[in-house]
Amino acid sequence: MSPRKREPEESEESEVQISPGDLAARHHPRRTSKHRAPRSKAEPRRPRAVSRRQAQGQAQRELPFEGAFKLTSVLSPDIFTRKITRIGGVLIILGFIIGGMLVTYYFFSGSRFFRLRDVIVEGNVLMSDDEIKGIVSSVAERSVMRADLSEIRRLILNTELIREAEVTRMLPDMIRVEVKEREPIALARRGDGKIVCVDRDGSMFGGQSLFKTRPYPPIINGLLESGPTAVNVNRQRLLTYQQLIGELDAGHPKLSNRIDEVIFDDIRGVRVVLEGSGIAVFLGKEDYRRRLNSALDA
Incomplete structure (x- = not known):
């Protein structure tokens, strides 16, 4: 290709015009502190909805007499009522339990299972076994559980030969009597x-x-x-x-x-x-x- 023929092509390229907008789009200058885009400001957060109870709590914490208000809330009639109700319920339950135990005790203590079968006597020399057994049987013949041990001891001590006496139950059907007699000198x-x-x-x-x-x-x-x-x-x-x-x-x-x-x-x-x-x-x-x-x- 001859040099003469290339000249017209170059002239055609030189004749193409570029618009300012295209030039600006192609040219991206490096941003410096002067050319930085301004930061977008964050939108302020919307306050959360506060419940009525939380608002009352915040108001109470801000009061100067916070301790007095707390005491008032503790001593409120509603709390007293709840406490009294609970105590009353507990007392009623205890009453039923104790009553049931008493009924059970009287039922079983009067049965033949606890009827006096024998009396064990220890420590006697001057007073016979039959005399002591007679005293015990007069009080505890029907039931060992219901026998009044203090009364048995009192009756034994009323005899002039006995200085000390100890009476104990041996369940289910026996009573043990240990005595210390007077020693004649x-x-x-x-x-x-x-x-x-x-x-x-x-x-x-x-x-x-x-x-x-x-x-x-x-x-x-x-x-x-x-x-x-x-x-x-x-x-x-x-x-x-x-x-x-x-x-x-x-x-x-x-x-x-x-x-x-x-x-x-x-x-x-x-x-x-x-x-x-x-x-x-x-x-x-x-x-x-x-x-x-x-x-x-x-």
């Missing part, structure tokens, strides 16, 4: 002339046959049988009696077998009745052996 003459036993507390009980020691020791005369001071007075006189017997038997020969009775009827001291003669000798409060020897030598 001397003989005493009562106001009616009867000879009885005396324990360490100065209490008189039983008869002369309960005293197993032979020969019999001198009889005590002058113990109090009743009154608010009887226990203390009798204990003191019993100590004096033991001191007297111990001193009379301290040497040789023993002199306690030379007297029949020790009498406490004088505030100045004791008197003794000589064996076989019925003569009373005043020994005072001390030096008993020497004074008795003097009376025997006279």
Whole structure:
């Protein structure tokens, strides 16, 4: 192709015109801080809908007397009513439960299953088993469950031979009685002339046959049988009696077998009745052996 023929083509290309809009569309200049597009402002968020209860709660939190309002809400009549209703319901349920238990107890306690079959007695020597069993049966014959153990114990202690008593149930049909009897340490003459036993507390009980020691020791005369001071007075006189017997038997020969009775009827001291003669000798409060020897030598 010759150079002459290319010239017309170049002239045609040069004659093509480009519009300003196309030029702007083709030209994309680099954006700088001056040419940046402005940021779109975010739309403000719409406030959430607040319920009436939340609004009241916010209002209360903003009040200066928040504690007072809380106390008022706690003490509101509605809360009191609910609490009283709950308490009443609980009490009614407890009442039904207790009532049912009582009915069940009385039903079963009166059945033959709990009828008294035997009484176990322990610790008795002076008082027979039959005597104690008779006392228990008089109270607990129909039902061991319904038996009044305090009443049984009181009746047993009313017998003069028993010092302590313990009564227990042995379900379903037995009762156990453990006793501690009075231990006779001397003989005493009562106001009616009867000879009885005396324990360490100065209490008189039983008869002369309960005293197993032979020969019999001198009889005590002058113990109090009743009154608010009887226990203390009798204990003191019993100590004096033991001191007297111990001193009379301290040497040789023993002199306690030379007297029949020790009498406490004088505030100045004791008197003794000589064996076989019925003569009373005043020994005072001390030096008993020497004074008795003097009376025997006279």
